[in-house]
Amino acid sequence: MRVRAARNQGVEPQPGSTPGDVSALVARAQAGDAEAFGEIYGRYVDQVHRQVYRRVLDREAAEDLTSETFTRALANLGSFRQRGSDFGTWLATIARNLTINWQRSHQRRERPVAELRDAAPVGRVPSPEADAVANLTREALIAGIEQLNPNQRQVVALRYFGELSIEETATKLGKTPSAVKGLQYKALQALRGLLPAAAVMPA
Template sequence: FLRALRNLASFRRPGGDFGAWVTTIARNLVINWQQSHQRRERPVAELRDAAPVDQAPSPEAAAVNALTRVALLAGIEQLNPAQQQCITLRYLRELSIEETAQALGKTPAAIKALQYKALRALRGLLPVTAVMPA
């Protein structure tokens, strides 16, 4: 409601529905929050670990997981050294952008760009496979 109050002057639609305008603001804020707090990508270290103790995966799932781990680790090894360091610090050690920037002697903006490029390169290195549910 504070956002709507701050931008009240911009609400000048003839016949516009004030409730719909406020709802749109709230919806956009929720979407922004969800995108910024989306589930974190699993660190590569977790991919090396076995399946959860409480649930044994099916043989098919175990095979897919093993192949995924191997492909992901092989892909990381193909990145340039700066990208490898960035991915290692961000996803294996789970450091924040700021902590990674400090460790690598770069700015947070440079780390964001390096991480983006590393993930994009990694995406291109990984094989595209589709697993159809049974």
Template sequence: MSGNALSAENAFDIREGLDSLRILIAGALGSEETVTRRPRPNAGPAGRGTAGGTLTGVRGNRNAGLVETAPVTEEPLQGFGAPPTPPPSRPEPGDAAAEVWGLIERAQAGEAAAFGLLYERYVDTVFRYIYFRVGSRPLAEDLTSDTFLRALKRISSFTWQGRDLGAWLVTIARNLVADHFKSGRYRLEVATGDVLEADRPERGPEGSPEAAVLDKLTNITLLTAVKQLNPEQQECIVLRFLQGFSVAETASTMAKNEGAIKALQYRAVRALARLLPAGYQI
């Protein structure tokens, strides 16, 4: 693993995810008297905007998608209604996932270099998830190595289900963390300095030193509130807004259906709205 396992290259922009989370919290609060809204640029990366605007996703290349803060019903049980359409056995040519699937097929054929490329592509994603869970860099590095060792042993069993390989890897990491603590309850031990310094230093019109300090303090307050959620809500928020996972990827990782994840996110956002201090700057 590289010395800076939270490098910005190939990494999800955490600040964009936190911006998106704050927008949903503002919608849950629903009162301009309760929060102070910071000005935002009119345009920016996918997932940025105003609370009243249309949000296309946490990150553009993964179609993560924000979930509206409204109650969501559970999906019907299998066996009721029309049978689901089975996913294709491989990505369509030209699909962004086709390159990754090509590497997977080569790794399944025993090509070590192909698995090495998969490692380089996903090591930051796996490390970040584990680091949020355990709060110790040495332990996170060890568990990240164990995750990829287990993935190497199991790569031949991986089949295309229409979801990114990263969700499969994080599922392995999740199980290893649970084994380590001998419990299914997760602790969010966020090292805010590493988390926030791992992202892009420039913020366009907001890139002044004063704005950077305010932004960091605001995010630390939000992350502190996330720590107070119950374990399932914590993990949902981490996967959706700090990892940038889609609803489908989060559901796969947490072994739930998509309706349950939407409902869990809704409850978590509402809980955060209650936990944040009065005057918190959205």
């Protein structure tokens, strides 16, 4: 099950929905109405996808995790109790737990963008491209990374968000350290050129 790119923030139903509408759909879905669950999916999928993508920075993984979120939700729908509970929060919890497990399995740990602004690791990244990336806002960085080619995106994710060394990244990707350095340099150059000046925070 593939999903569309997210457009709205937060795990909330699409505009025009009311809590009563969602509650009625959940009740129908719990009673076995597949069409009701399909409507729930349509109302929440973009928001769940956005939440997941912000954590993993990988389009394919975000789609898979979003799909798995709804698969888990459907399988456990009978355990959801509407009184005092918000369905969007319940979905967000499932998505968050799946994302955490994915990050652990990939040995990825997010690194605050503020740390990149303070100082880049010695010997790890070239300048002046690194300076441009270090001053990016988080939203701008995510938007820029999404536009990189797959190899460049993997290198940036492992180096900056996974905090792997050049050698560790090379081993992970099955490439030579020189190839990783080249991909990193090109990725940073691309980010510097792709992102508008307005996206850069003052140092």
